[in-house]
Each structure stands twice: as structure tokens, then as C-alpha cells.
Amino acid sequence: MIALLNIDELEEGTSRGLEHGNVYLFAVKKDGQVYLYYNRCPHLGTPLEWEEDRFLDADGALIQCSTHGALFQIEDGHCLVGPCKGKYLQPAPHSIEGGQLLVNPDDLKAV
Numbered sequence: 001m002i003a004l005l006n007i008d009e010l011e012e013g014t015s016r017g018l019e020h021g022n023v024y025l026f027a028v029k030k031d032g033q034v035y036l037y038y039n040r041c042p043h044l045g046t047p048l049e050w051e052e053d054r055f056l057d058a059d060g061a062l063i064q065c066s067t068h069g070a071l072f073q074i075e076d077g078h079c080l081v082g083p084c085k086g087k088y089l090q091p092a093p094h095s096i097e098g099g100q101l102l103v104n105p106d107d108l109k110a111v
Contacts, residue, residue, distance in 0.1 A: 003100040007034050015055035015063075023108045025092050026055050027101060028063065030074045034101060036092045037077055041065045043084035063089065 004018045010029045017039060018025045024039040024047065039047050039055075043065070049055050050066045057064040062080070063072040070082025077089030093107045 001102040001104050003102055005101040007096060007099055007101055010034065013060040016053050017049055020103065020108060021105060028055065028074050034096060035074055036094045036101065037089040038092055041067060041070060041084065042079065042087040042089065043068060043070060
């Protein structure tokens with residue numbers, strides 16, 4: 001297991017892009033929970049962020065794709081609006097131990 005992020009460094013209602021071995025991910029903290037997804041829109045496979053570490057809409061309530069403005073629920077990655085409506089962001093396997101966001105590099109896949 002490797003640590004990608006100290007979760008205390010991720011402010012409530014914010015997001016952060018992460019990378020390990022050419023696998024691109026992003027984390028979002030909402031209601032004290034940290035969610036980790038692959039940084040790839042299910043529509044075209046493009047990266048989601050508007051600019052570095054900016055994955056959320058203006059209200060910080062939903063994940064927003066920079067390509068076509070698709071909106072996804074933070075808690076489960078479900079697309080509510082946009083060309084991929086009904087599809088899901090792909091969650092990345094992780095655990096949180098001792099305040100660290102951990103991943104097993106063998107469980108990560110380039111998508």
C-alpha cells in the first residue's frame with residue numbers, strides 16, 4: 001500500500017488530482033468522507049478537471065466535467081446531466097488508515 005494523500009490536507013468540499021505510475025485519479029471530500037475516482041469522463045475518456053485540482057461545480061455540490069459540463073454525484077459518481085447521463089465515474093479502490101488515503105498499486109489500472 002502507498003499513501004497518496006494525507007486526508008487532513010484535503011479541505012471539506014474540495015477536490016485534488018492525484019497520480020501514481022501514470023494512473024490519474026482525483027479525491028473529493030464531502031461530509032467528512034473521501035471519495036476517489038479515476039480522472040476520466042465516461043463519455044469521451046477525457047480528464048475531468050477545469051484547472052489543477054478543480055473537479056467540482058461552482059457550488060461544490062457536484063463533480064463537473066470540463067469537456068461537456070456533465071454533472072456527477074460525489075457519493076457514487078452517477079452522472080445526472082450531460083452526454084453520459086446514467087453512467088458512472090469509475091471509483092478507485094482505496095482505504096484510509098491513520099489519516100492517509102492508501103492505494104495498492106497492483107489494484108490500480110490505467111484507464
